[in-house]
Amino acid sequence: MGQGPLAGLKILEFSAIGPVPFCGQMLSDQGADVLRIDRKGGAYEWAHEVTSRGRRSVALDLKSPAGIEACLSLMDRADAVIEGFRPGVMERLGLGPDVALARNPRLVFGRMTGWGQEGPLATAAGHDINYIAITGALHAMGVKDKPVPPLNLVGDFGGGAMYLAFGVLAALLSAKATGQGQVVDAAMVDGAAYMMAMFYYLHGDGRWTNERRANLLDGGAPFYDTYRCKDGRWIALGALEQPFYDELLRRMGVDDPDFHGRDDRTRWGRLREKLAARVAEKTRDEWTTLLEGTDACFAPVLDMSEAPNHPHLVARGTFIEVDGLMQPAPAPRFSATPGAVQGPAPKHGQHDHEGLIAWGFTEGEVTDLLAAGAIAG
Secondary structure, eight states, X not given: OOSSTTTTOEEEEEOOXXXXXXXXXXXXXXXXXXXXXXXXTOOOOOTTOGGGTTXXXXXXXXXXXXXXXXXXXXXXXXXXXXXOOOTTHHHHHTOXXXXXXXXXXXXXXXXXXXXXXXXXXXXXXXXXXXXXXXXXXXXXXXXTTEXXXXXXXXXXIIIIIHHHHHHHHHHHHHHHHHSOOEEEEEEHHXXXXXXXXXXXXXXXXXXXXXSTTOSTTTTOSTTEEEEEOTTSOEEEEEOOSHHXXXXXXXXXXXXXXXXXXXXXXXXXXXXXXXXXXXXXXXXXXXXXXXXXXXXXXXXEOOOTTTGGGOHHHHHHTOEEEETTEEEEOOSSOOSSSOOOOOSOOOOTTTTHHHHHHHTTOOHHHHHHHHHTTSSOO
């Protein structure tokens, strides 16, 4: 049994990219038994794929009756399914929620797509950048003359995987109380829009403009922005509240009266130029010595090679090393039932025998699947 608050839950994951494996990682890291269904003979593998850590892999022939029946039998044993096919694909395979819930009424069927299960764009291809584009999120981020995609954090992982995990766990609580499972339609367009809630109310209240880098939190405010240091590296300032702003100026040695009018947006360009000139007088490490750990709301901007070695993250164990690869540790943290990385990423079909046996198949049933060519063994 896995270690964490989800120990005892059985999650069947259909192989996908992006948000589905990250959701599987989240559930596995908190103790769920996640079994991934890969397509027999259709593997692609990246060494040390972090988002695939902590589960078993069974490669099934989903074009064979024996393979489909094996999937249905696994759904019978599962608490939840997570999949990321386009709408209609699972139904055409004979693995849709109508079939699965008829056999296992308590099953939670989590569906992850970009556009959602219905709507004019439901069957269109797309990626993270497209999904967040129609929600207002992409337009709000970037430089003045161009929206810039924020990695694929807003669509795939924030608006996708995390909402899928939240939806599946909410539906599991409902199923525990009522005995009735259901379908969770997790769409990146919905999740990304949901995360924009604060900005929509600020926009509706007249406190947020559609112009990029002209607002409080988009790099428009000079006291909430990044600055290049003497050595070419960067620092991040986030002194939003007046006491923190005052502390920042004091510790930076800035006594220019021009900075007293910080809420006057007509001054922001001028204040940014002056701050940039001041920051450029010292290296990033010198500013870190002066400002880190104070109420100036400061942090050095670290790259992915540096971040795991920051003393605060080292003290918290925010990053861990698994099989020689540095990677994020499970989050969030639990006082009584801490999660853990349950194991490395599996190879495609690595657990054809072991995974099926662990989920209640008999040796004879596994032998039959092997004989039918539904698994490679």
